[in-house]
Amino acid sequence: MTDHDVRPLAETEYRDAHTLFMAALHRPPATEGDWPALVARYETGRVWGDFLGDELAGTTTSLPSSLSVPGGAVLPAAAVTGVGVRADRTRRGVLTSMMRSQLEDVRERGEPLAMLHASETGIYGRFGYGVASRTRTVSLDTHRAILAPTAPSGGDVRLLGVAEARKILPEIYERIGAARPGAIARTPGWWDTRLLTGAEGEQLRVAVHSDADGIDDGFALWNTRINDHRFDNGVCTLQVSDLRGGDAAAAVGLWRFLLNLDLANVILAADRPLDEPLEWWLADSRQCRVRGVHDDLWLRLVDVPTALAARAYGAAEPVVVEVRDAFLPSNSGCYRLAPEGARRCEDRPQLTVDADMLGALYLGDVSVATLAAANRVTVHDDAAVETADRLLATSGVPWCGTGF
Ligand SMILES: CC(C)(COP(=O)(O)OP(=O)(O)OC[C@H]1O[C@@H](n2cnc3c(N)ncnc32)[C@H](O)[C@@H]1OP(=O)(O)O)[C@@H](O)C(=O)NCCC(=O)NCCS
Known part of the structure; x- marks a missing residue:
């Protein structure tokens, strides 16, 4: 098996990475005229490549951004884009290796959220991203x-x-x-x-x-x-x-x-x-x-305690939610959601969610009841479903509508 060498790219490698990404989307390379504006958005250390041998096999980028969350807080968020793997190097773990390095990097930068728009729905759930707005x-x-x-x-x-x-x-x-x-x-x-x-x-x-x-x-x-x-x-x-x-x-x-x-x-x-x-x-x-x-927006809570503490909650009894995060295991554990805020706890969970479903719930686009009916939320206490929905309810529908 070939080793993955995932590392931030040098500026001299950005153009090749962008061309690889465009080819993965079946598009031509950027024109000379467009390239200066495109590359100006890249930030040192945030453009990643995975090399198999000496060859660039895949790339992903994150742009520093922010996201408005229920209650009005604006949190630093990594806008993930430029994700592509060479068509002759797919399905051998290139994306998985890059996602791991990128998410660790985002966390080290102190950005509690990562977000993206997905070309296909089957790709990102395994990395903890869920559909947070439509x-x-x-x-x-x-x-x-x-x-x-x-x-x-x-x-x-x-x-x-x-x-x-x-x-x-x-x-x-x-x-x-x-x-x-x-x-x-x-x-x-x-x-x-x-x-x-x-x-x-x-x-x-x-x-x-x-x-x-x-x-x-x-x-x-x-x-x-x-x-x-x-x-x-x-x-x-x-x-x-x-x-x-x-x-x-x-x-x-x-x-x-x-x-x-x-x-x-x-x-x-x-x-x-x-x-x-x-x-x-x-x-x-x-x-x-x-x-x-x-x-619309796919959201990943990179730092679950910080992200949960930053959003507002409605008036209801507290609910204990267990988060399972296989890709970033330090997030795993129980969290007590209450009108005054959210914090880690050791209490017995009333609901269990995987990281991608937590992303789906975070902005209030989908209800706990809907996800429970789809077996995407595990319910240990039936009454907690309605209570959690009152805690997570928002006054409006979330909307991003901004491509990146
Ligand atoms: C999507 C893409 C980045 C995946 O890269 P990859 O290196 O093949 O992904 P991996 O090998 O790490 O796959 C990890 C897992 O995801 C699955 N997977 C990968 N791409 C998938 C897809 N498009 N649909 C469903 N499952 C997918 C793999 O089967 C694998 O599953 P497993 O762990 O059960 O074996 C690559 O196919 C690509 O560049 N596609 C075209 C461009 C594109 O869509 N980019 C995303 C823009 S948002």
Whole structure:
């Protein structure tokens, strides 16, 4: 058996690692033009490679970020990305070796959480990641989807070029979006990559909403796809990749703007929060067609005591939860969850969860009752299911909606 040599890569090796990752996703290497913005996000010591012999066989990266958790705390979180193994070196433990080194590194950096978006659902559960938030994709026929008279009216919307958007969108996001559970930090490097790189010819459009006082409080990003340049019988689709409003009026203002755009006949909006009241803003709720519900953020509690202590709990009797963490065994043990906080304890467990299910429960996206019904939570005390749900309940649905 070949030995795995997992180590942080030198800067001179980043390009090869990125090309390997892109190839694993069946994509071409980054262009010369895009590479400076992409590599600027890398941080020394956080780009990993696994060498089999002298060959780079796989890579993974983590970017320093943060995550808003229930109760309002913002915790340091490693944003794991760039995960790929050479197609001719898969299924021989390369990913497993890299995940182990990466998670140990994240813990040593004092980041209690790691998070990612998964290409496939079968990959990351074994490493302790669970689906912590979900999004939906919706489509609307712009001629039939009419906003109801009761929908908030919204304010002024103006178009921006990407260079100007790069200057003002980060501040708007920080002010209106970053506090919701599931929201992550969008770093300057993230914005550079999002707004200033992309396949040639892709034209990203940006609109900003401002309220009655002229304060910018929302934005939308989209690309347009047209299959008939005469605008005759074809389809002109606005592919909305990001739409954020500080309140309902701002969000509806942006939706109204998009629905009224000349020549467009379909809006396809991805990564929308599950609780967006689009059906209720429309005169005919069926015109909001849900095309799919997808896993959004996968979350891994790297330092379980710290992460559990950092989030808020609802009013209920304490519950003792046993955590089983085969991949990071020092997390294993019993934790007492109570309105005043969470701490390790030696009490008899009422519920037992594996690390991936703890990640799924942490932001409040799924209930203990649901996971118990799926045998993903082991129940030793039936009454603890409902009590734990009251402790873990959150007022809103978590939403990340930020790719990385
Ligand atoms: C997914 C990927 C990184 C896995 O790498 P790998 O080195 O083959 O993984 P390992 O050999 O460490 O596999 C560990 C375990 O996970 C399982 N596994 C790996 N990839 C899997 C997948 N895509 N679906 C289901 N199970 C998978 C393996 O069968 C193995 O199971 P076992 O421990 O029961 O034997 C690799 O296949 C790849 O690069 N895929 C394409 C790019 C991609 O999807 N990257 C992830 C982006 S989020």
